Amino acid sequence: MSGTHGTETTAGPVLGDIPPEATAATGEAGDNAAGVAAVGRVARALMPTTGVISDPTELRTYECDGLAHYRVTPALVVLPETTEQLAAVVRACAEHGVPFVARGSGTGLSGGALPRADGVLIVTSRMRTIREVRRADQRAVLEPGVINLDVTRAATGEGYYYAPDPSSQQICSIGGNLAENSGGAHCLKYGFTSNHVLGAELVTPQGDVVQLGGLAPDAPGYDLLGTVVGSEGTLGIATTATVRVVRLPEEVRTLLVGFRSTDDAGAATSAIIGSGVLPAAIEMMDALAIEAAEAAVHCNYPDGAGAVLVIELDGPSAEVQHEYDVVERLCQEHGSFELRLAIDATERALIWKGRKSAFAAVGRISPDYIVQDGVIPRTALPEVLRAIADLSSSSGVRVANVFHAGDGNLHPLVLFDDAKPGAGEAAEQVSGAILDLCISHGGAITGEHGVGVDKAAYMPKMFTDDDLDTMQLVRCAFDPGGIANPGKVFPTPRLCGEVPGKRKHAHPLVEAGLADAF
Amino acid sequence: MTTVSLDAARTALSSACGDVTDAGPADAVDGVPATLVARPGSTAETAAVLQAAAGHGLTVVPRGRGTKLSWGRPPERADLVLDTSRMSAVLDHAAGDLIVHTQAGTLLADVQATVGSAGQRLSLDEAVPGSSIGGALATNTSGPGRLVVGTARDLLLGVTLVRADGVIAKAGGRVVKNVAGYDLGKLVIGSFGTLAVITDAVFRLHPLPAAERFVTVPFGTAEDAAALVQTMVHAQVVPAAVEVEWRVDGAGTVGVLLGGTPTGVEARTAATLQLLGAGAEAAETPPPGWGVLPWRDDADLPEVGLKLTCALSGLAPVLDTARRAAADVGVPLTLRGSGGAGVLYGALAADAPVDAVAAVVERTRTACTAHGGSLVVLEAPAAVQAAVDTWGPVPAIDLMRRVKEQFDPERRLAPGRFVGGI
Numbered sequence: 001m002s003g004t005h006g007t008e009t010t011a012g013p014v015l016g017d018i019p020p021e022a023t024a025a026t027g028e029a030g031d032n033a034a035g036v037a038a039v040g041r042v043a044r045a046l047m048p049t050t051g052v053i054s055d056p057t058e059l060r061t062y063e064c065d066g067l068a069h070y071r072v073t074p075a076l077v078v079l080p081e082t083t084e085q086l087a088a089v090v091r092a093c094a095e096h097g098v099p100f101v102a103r104g105s106g107t108g109l110s111g112g113a114l115p116r117a118d119g120v121l122i123v124t125s126r127m128r129t130i131r132e133v134r135r136a137d138q139r140a141v142l143e144p145g146v147i148n149l150d151v152t153r154a155a156t157g158e159g160y161y162y163a164p165d166p167s168s169q170q171i172c173s174i175g176g177n178l179a180e181n182s183g184g185a186h187c188l189k190y191g192f193t194s195n196h197v198l199g200a201e202l203v204t205p206q207g208d209v210v211q212l213g214g215l216a217p218d219a220p221g222y223d224l225l226g227t228v229v230g231s232e233g234t235l236g237i238a239t240t241a242t243v244r245v246v247r248l249p250e251e252v253r254t255l256l257v258g259f260r261s262t263d264d265a266g267a268a269t270s271a272i273i274g275s276g277v278l279p280a281a282i283e284m285m286d287a288l289a290i291e292a293a294e295a296a297v298h299c300n301y302p303d304g305a306g307a308v309l310v311i312e313l314d315g316p317s318a319e320v321q322h323e324y325d326v327v328e329r330l331c332q333e334h335g336s337f338e339l340r341l342a343i344d345a346t347e348r349a350l351i352w353k354g355r356k357s358a359f360a361a362v363g364r365i366s367p368d369y370i371v372q373d374g375v376i377p378r379t380a381l382p383e384v385l386r387a388i389a390d391l392s393s394s395s396g397v398r399v400a401n402v403f404h405a406g407d408g409n410l411h412p413l414v415l416f417d418d419a420k421p422g423a424g425e426a427a428e429q430v431s432g433a434i435l436d437l438c439i440s441h442g443g444a445i446t447g448e449h450g451v452g453v454d455k456a457a458y459m460p461k462m463f464t465d466d467d468l469d470t471m472q473l474v475r476c477a478f479d480p481g482g483i484a485n486p487g488k489v490f491p492t493p494r495l496c497g498e499v500p501g502k503r504k505h506a507h508p509l510v511e512a513g514l515a516d517a518f
Numbered sequence: 519m520t521t522v523s524l525d526a527a528r529t530a531l532s533s534a535c536g537d538v539t540d541a542g543p544a545d546a547v548d549g550v551p552a553t554l555v556a557r558p559g560s561t562a563e564t565a566a567v568l569q570a571a572a573g574h575g576l577t578v579v580p581r582g583r584g585t586k587l588s589w590g591r592p593p594e595r596a597d598l599v600l601d602t603s604r605m606s607a608v609l610d611h612a613a614g615d616l617i618v619h620t621q622a623g624t625l626l627a628d629v630q631a632t633v634g635s636a637g638q639r640l641s642l643d644e645a646v647p648g649s650s651i652g653g654a655l656a657t658n659t660s661g662p663g664r665l666v667v668g669t670a671r672d673l674l675l676g677v678t679l680v681r682a683d684g685v686i687a688k689a690g691g692r693v694v695k696n697v698a699g700y701d702l703g704k705l706v707i708g709s710f711g712t713l714a715v716i717t718d719a720v721f722r723l724h725p726l727p728a729a730e731r732f733v734t735v736p737f738g739t740a741e742d743a744a745a746l747v748q749t750m751v752h753a754q755v756v757p758a759a760v761e762v763e764w765r766v767d768g769a770g771t772v773g774v775l776l777g778g779t780p781t782g783v784e785a786r787t788a789a790t791l792q793l794l795g796a797g798a799e800a801a802e803t804p805p806p807g808w809g810v811l812p813w814r815d816d817a818d819l820p821e822v823g824l825k826l827t828c829a830l831s832g833l834a835p836v837l838d839t840a841r842r843a844a845a846d847v848g849v850p851l852t853l854r855g856s857g858g859a860g861v862l863y864g865a866l867a868a869d870a871p872v873d874a875v876a877a878v879v880e881r882t883r884t885a886c887t888a889h890g891g892s893l894v895v896l897e898a899p900a901a902v903q904a905a906v907d908t909w910g911p912v913p914a915i916d917l918m919r920r921v922k923e924q925f926d927p928e929r930r931l932a933p934g935r936f937v938g939g940i
Binding site for chain 2: 183208249
């Protein structure tokens with residue numbers, strides 16, 4: 001389990017390394033070749049030649065997402081340019097029983113976009129138009145391949161921005177964000193993708209195009225949108241998203257605070273949240289993560305810090321001043337030895353550069369590493385960080401911590417050298433033990449990276465069979481054939497029984513003239 | 519039910535749950551008489567009750583405190599009312615983590631009292647006084663505070679459900695950030711008891727603001743109201759609420775809530791007064807009717823209660839159309855709601871002619887729909903309910919029916935109350 005990131009010179013393990021529990025997710029190459037060929041014919045009839053890929057060498061370009069440990073060559077790749085094309089491909093998949101996997105920019109960290117060897121990979125990167133920024137409505141209407149940061153770029157001139165900001169925001173797509181319910185540093189105050197996606201046009205796994213939600217809130221009926229967001233591509237493919245854009249704050253203050261230990265930094269975090277101040281972000285990095293960031297981007301973090309907090313306060317100036325005073329005092333009371341306030345955009349960018357580049361920077365101090373993603377109650381931070389340190393020292397596996405402290409969303413980076421025999425296994429063990437720590441503290445096995453293929457086997461540690469069965473009732477409603485990203489999220493698929501079709505009889509209320517059928 | 523099957527059902531229910539009684543007139547659901555009432559004391563008892571109900575083919579209408587049972591359409595049958603009011607404990611308030619875990623039958627007000635003692639709140643306004651947590655979730659009520667903190671879907675972290683077949687299922691968890699598995703909590707919010715019975719819930723909390731100030735300004739026309747709302751939502755003073763009220767007598771008010779630190783609120787209030795211009799006034803207390811649904815809740819003859827939504831850019835035409843539609847048929851209309859969030863509630867007199875109400879509903883719904891929104895008739899006398907389309911057009915209704923068929927294939931949970939006869 002968990003994503004292994006090698007540096008560019010370290011080729012990731014290939015298909016043979018996929019653990020047994022994951023093979024159900026990948027399919028067998030050559031299965032239902034006739035069905036795949038039929039889907040290919042449909043796609044070629046609708047799309048330019050460059051939009052349909054079946055050459056084996058080109059297919060390999062798509063063999064993994066950001067979780068490069070798992071690789072599967074898809075049977076076919078299509079790059080539709082319109083909803084109609086995408087829906088036609090999905091309909092063909094449904095007709096021929098061919099599984100499909102959606103992919104945006106391929107930056108996901110849980111293998112959610114890992115292709116199927118017997119299936120079609122549907123890539124949304126050619127659906128990259130920002131249809132509208134509707135200032136009066138505080139909304140933007142986007143195609144799924146739109147890059148996250150481009151939404152903010154398009155809205156800034158109107159005084160607005162798109163709040164969810166995963167570290168990969170320069171390349172990750174809105175469609176991928178929607179599928180994964182992506183978070184980011186600023187979701188402490190502003191919420192996750194699910195809080196910002198108000199509508200979507202969805203191509204269902206049967207190829208129907210439906211509108212869920214929209215410009216107005218509280219659409220009548222079940223909140224299917226709320227269930228689709230974060231369903232990791234298992235309930236269909238969003239072909240447009242209507243998102244909230246947020247007014248730029250009057251003032252932003254970014255602080256970098258140095259502490260001697262993660263205990264002190266964690267206690268300061270709890271004290272700040274407990275005081276009633278809600279910063280836009282509170283991020284923590286420990287000494288090893290700081291070392292890596294310094295090596296990579298020379299962010300000039302405080303010398304000798306055992307931990308730093310990056311704290312951002314935003315809002316009306318009069319409130320920010322007060323919050324700043326509180327935060328400064330609480331940091332000092334909890335042992336901070338240096339507090340820097342970014343005086344301009346350049347300094348602010350440098351502070352954030354250290355944080356946002358931290359995952360990649362770890363490549364400077366370790367040839368290989370696993371990015372873990374778990375959540376604990378914020379008050380358990382000091383205890384869990386000590387337990388992780390104990391795990392690290394007893395196993396000899398180094399662990400760097402970079403994470404969203406305000407949310408309790410940990411991102412331990414487990415370092416190893418795959419060239420050393422047994423090192424990968426030892427790292428996997430530590431990574432798994434960290435997840436167990438999260439579960440035993442009442443937390444979650446993923447806060448923002450998703451379950452994907454990576455953590456499906458962990459789902460039974462957090463949920464009962466009945467819980468998982470109930471979730472899959474939704475799956476059966478949307479995808480009775482089980483062709484949308486099969487093998488992801490759930491460790492075992494639920495048999496949906498009879499494929500539900502149209503009602504056999506008119507609804508009694510309709511018959512009685514009491515309700516309309518729509 | 520025949521006497522024999524009723525006796526058998528009562529016996530089965532009684533062995534599942536110690537508190538089973540015959541229903542009285544007060545237990546009727548929107549005019550539909552109920553037969554039995556079960557009051558389970560726990561999730562396990564709820565599961566046992568639902569299993570027994572399944573075994574005897576009983577339709578089940580979940581009930582919290584019964585304050586919104588007349589919303590939506592009446593159920594086709596109500597063999598059993600499953601009353602959650604005995605499950606009324608706040609299970610855990612983890613103040614340091616800003617979360618609360620509560621049973622579903624707990625009064626929203628009791629949750630607020632518990633978390634309020636630590637200077638926190640569940641940022642879910644009590645739109646209908648006396649609501650339980652489960653009832654507020656099932657009907658997705660909200661109030662002025664939705665502008666910034668959102669609605670139940672933005673606050674609910676975890677949920678325990680009991681399915682129609684008696685299976686207990688959890689989704690989400692106890693931490694503020696969690697993307698493991700499907701978010702079933704969002705699915706049951708606003709589902710009117712048609713998918714499952716909610717037995718407990720975990721919410722994120724917010725700190726209570728140290729200071730609050732209300733700024734109001736009168737308006738005369740729909741365009742004026744919309745312009746004032748636009749001014750506020752694009753300002754950088756971060757209003758916690760932007761409300762619009764348009765009374766029967768034509769008096770209109772835009773109300774703005776500012777919450778934060780005393781010094782911050784003072785500065786932001788000054789900025790807001792300037793933004794809203796002549797006639798704006800600040801007060802320490804909310805204006806009359808703040809956060810209260812505009813219709814009178816009378817069990818015998820309820821007023822007509824409408825919920826209107828639209829894109830913010832559609833606020834002026836929606837306000838204008840509603841007002842004109844009511845005036846044209848000579849029916850007084852009160853409008854009130856979270857204009858800054860694109861949500862309004864309308865009240866029409868209980869004795870308004872059915873045809874007139876239908877005309878107002880139809881014209882206003884057309885305007886709402888044209889601006890990306892909808893109109894739902896939440897509350898209405900039986901004659902009106904029979905004459906109007908309660909829920910209006912619902913995109914993706916086929917998919918919703920399929921979800922219902924998966925969760926409740928026998929259509930025993932609140933059948934007929936929800937969209938499209940679900």
